[in-house]
Amino acid sequence: MTASELRDAFLLAGLFIPGEFRLVLTDADRLAAGGVIPHSAMPLPSLDAFGTSYFTERRELGVFNIGGPGIVRIGRDLYQLDRLDCLYIGAGNRNVSFEPDGEDPPVFYLVSCPAHHPRPAQLVLSTESESVLLGDTGHANCRRLRRYIHPGGAASCQLVMGLTELGPGGVWNTMPPHTHSRRSEVYLYFDIPQKEIVFHLLGEPSETRHVVVRDREAVISPPWSMHCGVGTAPYRFIWAMAGENQQFDDMDPMPEDTFR
Known part of the structure; x- marks a missing residue:
C-alpha cells in the first residue's frame, strides 16, 4: 500500500469542526469515532448506518473532553466535563446533547460500539x-x-x-x-x-x-x-x-x- 492508501484506510482526520458532528463508522468491530465542538447546545444525531431509530438504541458511547469546560445532557441529567474528564453513556438513552460551559469551547471526542443491554451513565473525572x-x-x-x-x-x-x-x-x-x-x-x-x-x-x-x-x-x-x-x-x-x-x-x- 502507498502512503496515501494507508492514510485512506487507517487515518481519521478532520474529526473536529466547530459546530458540526463528525463521525466515522469503521469495520473494526463496528467502532465509530468522531468529535464535536459545540458553540451552543447540539443534540446527538441518529445515523442511518446504525439501522436504529436513535444513536444509542443499541450502542454505548464514551465521551472525552480535550478542550474547554463543557456540558453533556442525558435526558434531564446534566454532566459537567472539564478537560480530560470522560463520560460513559449506556445504551437506551434517546436524548443526548452537548454544549459549552464558558467562552472556551469544549472539544468532545466520541467513541461508540454496539451494546447488548443498557448500563447507567457514569462520569469519571481525570x-x-x-x-x-x-x-x-x-x-x-x-x-x-x-x-x-x-x-x-x-x-x-x-x-x-x-x-x-x-x-x-x-x-x-x-x-x-x-x-x-x-x-x-x-x-x-x-x-x-x-x-x-x-x-x-x-x-x-x-x-x-x-x-x-x-x-x-x-x-x-x-x-x-x-x-x-x-x-x-x-x-x-x-x-x-x-x-x-x-x-x-x-x-x-x-x-x-x-x-x-
Whole structure:
C-alpha cells in the first residue's frame, strides 16, 4: 500500500469542526469515532448506518473532553466535563446533547460500539481515573496510563477507554508493541505541538508500515495489526477498544527482533 492508501484506510482526520458532528463508522468491530465542538447546545444525531431509530438504541458511547469546560445532557441529567474528564453513556438513552460551559469551547471526542443491554451513565473525572506509570527514561518511553471506562471503573458492555500521556523525555508509546487478536482499537493523538508529528507504526511485524499523524488525528488498529508510535515531541493519546472481551492485558506481545 502507498502512503496515501494507508492514510485512506487507517487515518481519521478532520474529526473536529466547530459546530458540526463528525463521525466515522469503521469495520473494526463496528467502532465509530468522531468529535464535536459545540458553540451552543447540539443534540446527538441518529445515523442511518446504525439501522436504529436513535444513536444509542443499541450502542454505548464514551465521551472525552480535550478542550474547554463543557456540558453533556442525558435526558434531564446534566454532566459537567472539564478537560480530560470522560463520560460513559449506556445504551437506551434517546436524548443526548452537548454544549459549552464558558467562552472556551469544549472539544468532545466520541467513541461508540454496539451494546447488548443498557448500563447507567457514569462520569469519571481525570483525578478519579486509575493511573499507572510505565516505561523508563533509558528507553524514552516514560508515560502515565489512565483507565476511565473499564471493569474496575465506569462499567460498560464492551467499550474500554483511557488516556496515555508521555512524560518528560518520553516520545515512544506502547513499545514493545502488541496486537489484540480479540479486540480492535483506535488511537486519538492530541496535544501534539504545532509543527511536530507522530509516526504511528502499524501492520504485521514482518511487514511494518507507518502513518504520519498530526494533532487531533486518529488511527484505526484492527486486531491483526501491531500499534505503537514515536513523536518528535511529547504528546497524549486516547485509546479505545471493543471486541471479544475487556481484559486489558489480553494481548500478544511483538518482540522487537521480529520487526521488518
